[in-house]
Amino acid sequence: MSSELYADGIGEITITGTIVRIDLMSLSATERDANNNPKPVFRQRIIMPVDAFANAVDLMQKALGGLVEAGAVRRIGDMSTAAAADIQSVQGGASNASPNFN
Numbered sequence: 186m187s188s189e190l191y192a193d194g195i196g197e198i199t200i201t202g203t204i205v206r207i208d209l210m211s212l213s214a215t216e217r218d219a220n221n222n223p224k225p226v227f228r229q230r231i232i233m234p235v236d237a238f239a240n241a242v243d244l245m246q247k248a249l250g251g252l253v254e255a256g257a258v259r260r261i262g263d264m265s266t267a268a269a270a271d272i273q274s275v276q277g278g279a280s281n282a283s284p285n286f287n
Contacts, residue, residue, distance in 0.1 A: 190229055205238040207231040 192209035199206045208230050212223035233241070252258045 192228055193225065196225060196227060200235070203235050205233055205235055207233075207238075 190209065191211065193211045194209075196208040196210035197206075198208075209228045210225040211228045213226045214223070216224040216226065218224050249258070253260060253263075
């Protein structure tokens with residue numbers, strides 16, 4: 186049986202020499218920031234060599250391309266200026282410290 190871990194996003198990516206460290210974050214069920222938004226908290230770290238990280242990024246870009254093609258997600262650059270501004274203004278009101286959670 187394999188274990189699974191849910192993450193709301195990536196908090197930080199650190200590259201040291203040939204090693205990449207990716208910190209996975211989740212929104213806390215109990216901790217809140219000044220705006221009463223859930224705080225992102227560290228959950229687990231993925232550590233991999235640079236070449237594996239580069240392969241993972243390539244695979245994620247291909248997956249994102251498939252999601253865009255299927256209409257499951259839209260890139261802000263592909264939208265009209267007015268629609269993108271509306272989305273960014275809504276996100277701006279509930280912004281967290283990390284861009285990964287916006």
